[in-house]
Amino acid sequence: MTQLSNSISRSQVEQLVRQALSQQLGAGPAAAPSSAPNPLVVNISARHIHLSQEHLEVLFGKGAELEVQKDLYQEGYFAATQTVAVVGPRRRMIPNVRVLGPCRGDTQVELAFTDTISLGLDVPIRISGDLKGTPGCVLMGPKGVVELEFGVIRAARHVHMSPADCAYYGCSNGDNLHLRIESAGCTTVLEDVVVRENPEVKLEVHIDTDEGNAVDLDHATSVKLYVPESCKCKHS
Known part of the structure; x- marks a missing residue:
């Protein structure tokens, strides 16, 4: 058995694990699909919104909970029955933007490039959750309005x-x-x-x-x- 020194790096360990698993699972992407x-x-991830519990209650009323319309491919995630309007500068608006659940710590609006043009927003491409320095917008629900200072992204x-x-x-x-x-x-x-x-x-x-x-x-x-x-x- 190969002896590993105490100074071996994490990347080296990961590479050894990948090599071992690759031998068991197949040669790689060029192998038969069954491997x-x-x-x-x-x-396709269409435009959608992740709401914090606080903002959910502002938009849909105190004590509001997300209602499941359809389960998504990833277990535990779902498209909710609730939708909100997203309003950009000069009151440009996209209505009926779907809310996805469950709730998150920070509200996040994910749009495509053409959506951002429609709203008049200059939106960066980011990984979900990376919201620092992103623009905000206004969210309109049946019970209230939320003015986001940040949180609008084009999802990478x-x-x-x-x-x-x-x-x-x-x-x-x-x-x-x-x-x-x-x-x-x-x-x-x-x-x-x-x-x-x-x-x-x-x-x-x-x-x-x-x-x-x-x-x-x-x-x-x-x-x-x-x-x-x-x-x-x-x-x-």
Whole structure:
């Protein structure tokens, strides 16, 4: 058995674990699909809002709770029956923006690029939860109004992965992968798909409405997630 010194780095340990799991799970993305630990799912994440409990009660009344309309692909998450209007500068508005549950610590509005143009907002691309320095907006519900000082983002395209998924694809949390989507007449590679590793998630890529329409995801015949050469070098 190979002896590991006390000075071995965490990245080296992760690499050894990936190599061991890869031998058990298959050679990698080029292997037969059956060798992958989980099926690859790509979903469009339409404009939506995550509310704090405080803001939920302002918008929908004291003691309000989110009501489940539909469960999402990730366990424990759902689209609620509640919707709110998002108002930008000069009172430009997008009505009926869906609230997703459960509630969070900070309210967060996730929009596509065309949505931000419609509202007249200059919105950065961020990973969910990274809200520092983001613009705000006004939220209108049936019982009240919330003026957000920050919290509006364009969600970075990302992929939820378990440790087994990361081992199979040869990546780790925070890496940027490529997603190849084959559709008739518009095969496209989307770069900078951020890895979000969590042992409790299913393998799922999220892209926004603009991206989904551009690649004609509804008629895609094949999707493939892979590590770009620059990222492979980092782990070698």
